[in-house]
Amino acid sequence: MTNLAVNTTLLKTVPLFSLFSDHELANLFPAIQLRSYARHSLMVRARDKTDALYIILSGKAKVVIDDGDGREVTLGTIGPSEFFGEMSLIDEKPRSASVQALEPCEVLCISKSSFMACLADNSEAAMLVLRNVIGRLREADHKIASLALMDVHGRVARLLMELAKDVSGVWVVDTGSEEIARMVGASREMVSRVLKDMREHGLIRRDKRKIIVLDRASMDQHGAIR
Ligand code: CMP
Numbered sequence: 218m219t220n221l222a223v224n225t226t227l228l229k230t231v232p233l234f235s236l237f238s239d240h241e242l243a244n245l246f247p248a249i250q251l252r253s254y255a256r257h258s259l260m261v262r263a264r265d266k267t268d269a270l271y272i273i274l275s276g277k278a279k280v281v282i283d284d285g286d287g288r289e290v291t292l293g294t295i296g297p298s299e300f301f302g303e304m305s306l307i308d309e310k311p312r313s314a315s316v317q318a319l320e321p322c323e324v325l326c327i328s329k330s331s332f333m334a335c336l337a338d339n340s341e342a343a344m345l346v347l348r349n350v351i352g353r354l355r356e357a358d359h360k361i362a363s364l365a366l367m368d369v370h371g372r373v374a375r376l377l378m379e380l381a382k383d384v385s386g387v388w389v390v391d392t393g394s395e396e397i398a399r400m401v402g403a404s405r406e407m408v409s410r411v412l413k414d415m416r417e418h419g420l421i422r423r424d425k426r427k428i429i430v431l432d433r434a435s436m437d438q439h440g441a442i443r
Pocket of ligand 1: 295300301311313357
């Protein structure tokens with residue numbers, strides 16, 4: 218982990234900070250550190266009592282809860298401009314989950330007292346934080362619904378549609394089956410069987426580690442909650 222320099226230009230690239238005036242940013246400066254984390258490192262550990270907010274500048278991370286026996290569920294993934302650690306900051310309880318770097322990550326780390334002081338003076342920034350938390354609650358609601366109402370086939374179909382990115386007209390999922398299993402709350406073997414079945418029905422194909430979604434309409438149907 219290294220500490221690098223922070224400047225206004227860098228801060229203004231982050232939507233949350235773009236809402237702060239130069240004067241507010243100048244006050245925040247001493248409370249902000251720029252940190253680098255290697256792939257796989259834990260940036261926040263579940264149940265820890267710490268009080269800082271983190272904003273990802275580059276890289277991707279996953280939010281996970283584990284059962285202490287090596288089994289874990291992935292609650293979500295977060296990337297550039299997104300923040301994490303706001304829950305403990307606001308309710309003052311231990312960290313609700315761990316946040317682990319999926320790629321090398323550069324993050325801004327801000328001390329609680331300075332950040333809360335800024336939020337108190339800036340209702341637009343407070344609303345942005347609230348909107349993000351509501352967005353996560355919506356995603357969590359969808360996840361609860363799919364766990365309760367869908368079989369593994371439907372959950373995988375739905376997840377693949379969420380993860381697929383349009384790369385020059387090809388719908389590509391760059392997430393391994395182990396991670397998919399953690400995201401849908403099923404075993405890796407079960408997910409492998411479902412992916413094989415989807416391949417045999419022409420819904421997807423493999424391209425090395427990646428999955429290419431071929432039949433979006435059928436996948437949409439499989440992954441719909443009715
Ligand atoms: P905190 O509880 O402080 O530390 C773990 C962080 O993970 C938490 O704050 C949120 O920022 C983030 N987090 C928790 N649950 C989710 C979720 N379902 N989706 C995305 N991020 C989450």
